Amino acid sequence: MTLPFFPITPLAFDVGIKIPVDLYVQHAIDASPVHVLSFDDVLDAGKLARIENKRLLAPADTVAKQELRRLFRQQLETAIEDGSMAPLRKAAIIVETLRGDIDEAFTSRTTRLMVETARRWGKLLIELLPPLCLELNDYYGVLQHDGHLGSQATNLSIYSFILASSFQFDDKELEEFLMGAILCDVGRIELPEDTTAGVQQNHSTDASIPRSHAADGFNRLVRDAIVTRPQLMMAYQHHERLDGSGYPVGIPGELIHPWAKMLAIVDTFENLTCARPQRGTVTRRQALTTMRQEAGITIDLEHFRCWESQILEPTKT
């Protein structure tokens, strides 16, 4: 089910919040959504319990999205000030605010707005995420794996932050890298959501996305002078593979930009773990098994090992 609802994490809500839209829960992936909270309901402990650990859905109309965006932006301001708020709840609020902003920018189809949003969030993420001291597995629980462009761009930025933390990035580079991760799939805004048309590729991880999106994204971003060369290469080369089997050019590993190689790891993981109409979601471990077979052949071995260690043996802080 992709429309007319979109998922949101219940962790982003807390007691005392006035609900700005009707909310629904879905008890099974194929089940119809059940109305659970009404517009203007104030959350108390009892109402919160009805949505906790549930698949929470909101109507996917423009007004509902705007209202939720407004709520999460307010929540984010509170979260930044509130030292006592649980890190996981803060993460949920950050993720939902980021996703709302990306969705708004991508829906506008305005390159400038997309670039500005990505730049602002690149900067914000390196301020907001480190103090939370959360692991990939924690973030995984608050991210949405519905395969929609906004969700995927959000997930890629969080995953990129985690992967980049294993490498020597200074703040400026990290900001630039995260901005690139948010923007890497802008070429997909030209396509209908969940498209299966025009499939040309047999790569197991991204068969439903037409190959043209990498060059389309490059074409769009290259016109904006703020976008740097490494960011352009992230958009253009994140589907290139070490053995030359990738696209759009089919260059071998030594010619792929290092940031595009890193992004390829998290992008492959994201594509494997998100729900696609033609196949279900695979678990993190199943995704790792698939990626392990590709490591050193199509995707970078060192980057993969770092990523794998984040999932299998998270470092406790």
Place this chain on the structure above:
Amino acid sequence: MLGIADFRTYQNLVEQLPMKVCVPEVLRHELQQRGVTDVRHHDLRRSPRFRCCGIGIIAPAELDAPQILRQPEAQVIIADLSRRGIGILTHEQWFPRQEVSILMAAAEIIARIVQIRYVGPGCYNVGSIILNIRNYDQESTQAQAANQ
């Protein structure tokens, strides 16, 4: 942009610039053939492409992408031509939307790159749309007229 597009410039550049394109054996055979190229399922075109094999000089014509480093002028192999497009083999990777000037023996073509495929080390197949053709004779005639 090369600026002074005429046969003498072309000839001088061909003599000065080394040919760095490394054409793989499989492609050499194809380059020696003549006639209309095969159309692949993902390669639909409005006009037929005709194989040709000649030496050209490529240079960036307009820089609308400051993030992309300007590649220097270089020798390229003209692989095919159609009414609207030109296919060349280069030793360096060019990028979509880059506008280039391609000097050939008879004319200068201004083209916009649309797709690039890696063929092998030192060899990229670059497809571009023709934006303008400047015939050398026309140019020199106009220059002479202007001088008079």
